[in-house]
Amino acid sequence: MDRTTGVIEGNMNAAKYRDILNENIFQSALEPRLGQRFTFQQDNDPKHTAKITKEWLQNNSVTILDWPRQSPDLNPIEHLWRDLKMAVHQRSPSNLTEMERICKEEWQRIPKSRTQKAVKMPEQSNDYRVVVFGAGGVGKSSLVLRFVKGTFRDTYIPTIEDTYRQVISCDKSVCTLQITDTTGSHQFPAMQRLSISKGHAFILVFSVTSKQSIEELKPIYQQILQIKGSIESIPVMLVGNKCDETQREVDTKEVEALAKEWKCAFMETSAKMNYNVKELFQELLNLEKRRNMSLNIDGKRSSKQKRAEKIKGKCSLM
Ligand SMILES: Nc1nc2c(ncn2[C@@H]2O[C@H](COP(=O)(O)OP(=O)(O)OP(=O)(O)O)[C@@H](O)[C@H]2O)c(=O)[nH]1
């Protein structure tokens, strides 16, 4: 995090805030080589939500993390303000010029480690969050329900958003696998962005009976790429569901090429026939290199699971 010191004379207003953004926002993204690929976070201070600020952010295509009303102030910066206030107070400046000088000195003196600690997101829980995306009716809910409950229904009930939890083994202990089943047809952009920001791994579902359903995944993939910066260390599985159907519109070879381009894994499933469903979730967890996760609590693959893998063969992973 780049800490630039600017002293405002008089009262801070929206125009000054906009000027600060103008001078610093892209500059700060330079060193970590973020380019335009970052999400900007600010609280709902009236200066931040003023028309001129909004226009500037919009004109410069800055992605903003929604900050819900009633949310507390941004914590990290508040911690730093407190540090600064205490340090300045201790040196008892006798006039304004001296205060400005001391402020600048003390601001620079805050160790980098303190800043790093302040911006580090507290690990809210031990959850591993998987988000399932895809066009309406491709079978996202069917896959999730088949996996979580072992059931399947022929009737189609569109989803708004549902979350399911399962305990899995993780690094010699346990954690909660949290699966978010999103809506295919009524996605609010803000909700989608939030799911992506919070998600650790993603399942992108299309139906092999609909070429259009692949097209609908493209903007979602782009958004994941934009929000996460890079896809390399993020488990993403492209899934062609309904592979039991004979009326195919999608050529497997083409999807394999797309998976290669997207640097993600690919497999075909059938929620209806319970084909490759458990394998889908296990393979996704296998792609996570930062944790060692297994669907079986004892961390080992059951003989039933091994047999299942043997019969069905490994899914085609890129
Ligand atoms: N033949 C076949 N039909 C399936 C399969 N999976 C789901 N379906 C059917 O496809 C329809 C839609 O399935 P859902 O799971 O509700 O689809 P969804 O992606 O959750 O849809 P939204 O919640 O609207 O985004 C239902 O009628 C399911 O029975 C499958 O593997 N094979």
Ligand SMILES: [Mg+2]
């Ligand atoms: Mg659904």
